Amino acid sequence: MNLAGKDKKHIIHPWSNLGSDAESMIIESGKGVHVFDSEGNKFLDSISGMWCVNLGYGNEEMAQAIADQCVKLAYYTPFGAMTSPPSIQLATELSALTPGDLNCFQFTNSGSTAVESAIRFVHYYFNCLGQPEKKHIIYRENAYHGSTYLAASLNGKRCDRSYFDYVTDIVHATSDPNPFKRPQGMSIEDFCDLRVNELRDKILEIGPDKVACFIAEPIMGSGGVIVPPPGYHKKTLDVCREYDVLYISDEVVTAFGRLGHYFASEEVFGIVPDIITVAKGISSGYQPLGAAIFSQKLVDRISGDSASENSYYTNGFTYSGHPVTCAAALKYLEIMKRDKLTDHVLEVGPYFMERLETLMELPAVGDVRGRCLMACVECVVSDNEDENIAFAQRVDEFCQEKGLIVRPYENLCILSPPLIIEKKHADQIVDILGDSIASTMDEMGYS
Incomplete structure (x- = not known):
C-alpha cells in the first residue's frame, strides 16, 4: 500500500x-x-x-534553535510553581510589543485552545467578582475561532456546523460586517452603524448583567477575509465598554506580521482590547504554540490581595509554555526584528x-x-x-x-x-x- x-x-x-x-x-x-x-x-x-x-x-536558523532547546531542555511541567526560561523570556519580550497593559500570558498549544482559555478566563473572572450570571458570549456570522468545544460553538461559518454538538445556551451571533454584502444603496458608514447598533441591541436583548464578552477577529480570516468598515472596531469596543462587556480580539491570524505589524488591534484598527488571542505566526508554524494575553487590570482584580478564597486557576495544558515551542517563537521574533x-x-x-x-x-x-x-x-x-x-x-x-x-x-x-x-x-x-x-x-x- x-x-x-x-x-x-x-x-x-x-x-x-x-x-x-x-x-x-x-x-x-x-x-x-x-x-x-x-x-x-x-x-x-x-x-x-x-x-x-x-x-x-x-529556515535553518529556526531549525537550529529548536534543536538546541531540545538538547538543553526538551520539556518540563508548567503546572503550579514550575516554569522554564524560554517561556519567561517569550512573555517578557512579547509584553513589550502588545498594546496597552496586555502583558499577562497563558500559553497554549493552538489558536483553538487560546480562544478556549480566553473564554474560560472571562467566566472565571466574573465568578471571582461575584457576577456569576455574566456568562453569555457574542460572536459574528462567518467568524472562525477554533475547533475545541466552546471555541467551535463560536464559529459562524455555515459549513463548520455539521453532526457535532455545540454550546447553544450562552452563545449568540450577530451579522458579519462585510461591506460587500451590505444592502443595495446603503453607504458604508450607515452599514457600519447598522452592525454596531445590532451589537448594542443584542446586549440589551440578553441583558448587560448577563453578557460577559464579545469576540471578534480584526479581519475575519477563513470566513472570507472580511475587512470591516472603517471605525467598526472602535465603535464596537465603545459599546462593550458602555455595558461592562469584555472585548476579545482574536488575532490568531492577524498578529506577528501578516498585516505589517506585530499586533493589528491597535496599530491597524486603533483599539486596545481586554484580551488578545494569538497562535499560527507566533512561531512561524515551526512548532505548535498559542497564547491568550490578558490585560494587567483584569488580572489584578482577581489576584494577589484581591484573589478569592482558594481561587485556583484550574485551566491549562501539559504543553503550556513548552520550552521548545517558546524557543521557536523567540527565534522568530529575533528574525522578524533583525530582517x-x-x-x-x-x-x-x-x-x-x-x-x-x-x-x-x-x-x-x-x-x-x-x-x-x-x-x-x-x-x-x-x-x-x-x-x-x-x-x-x-x-x-x-x-x-x-x-x-x-x-x-x-x-x-x-x-x-x-x-x-x-x-x-x-x-x-x-x-x-x-x-x-x-x-x-x-x-x-x-x-
Missing part, C-alpha cells in the same frame, strides 16, 4: 469529507515560498500552510493587493478584498450559490495544475502567502489565479 493509501486507512483529517474516496496530496518538503509533493511537483504556497509559515520553509519583516510586508503587501485588484476586470470576480498579505477573491457567476461554489472549486483545481496552492472556501479563493514573498511571487500568484479563473470561465461557459 502506498503512502496515500496508508493515509486514507489510518488518518482522520480536519475538515475532510469522510464520505469521499479522494486521496490526500502528500507534501514532502518545502523551501522558501515553495512546497514539493511526493511526486516531485513544485507549488508556490500562497496560503502559508495554514496562515502560519510566515518565514517560509526550511525588518514588518517593513517588508508593508512594502510588498500593498503591491500584492494592487495586483489582485486587477482581477476585478474578469466578469467572474465579484469582489477582491483584504489587507497586505491577507486577501480574498470572491467568485460570482450566478445568483445560484451552488454554481458559484462549483466555479471556485474548479478555479482551485486549475491553480493546482499550474503550480499554485490557494485555499478554497465556498465561492472564495483565500490567499495568505509567506511574509517573505517578493513582488515577483505576488505577480506569479495573481497571474496563475487570473489564468485559472479565465480557464474556468471558458470551460464552464461563463465567458
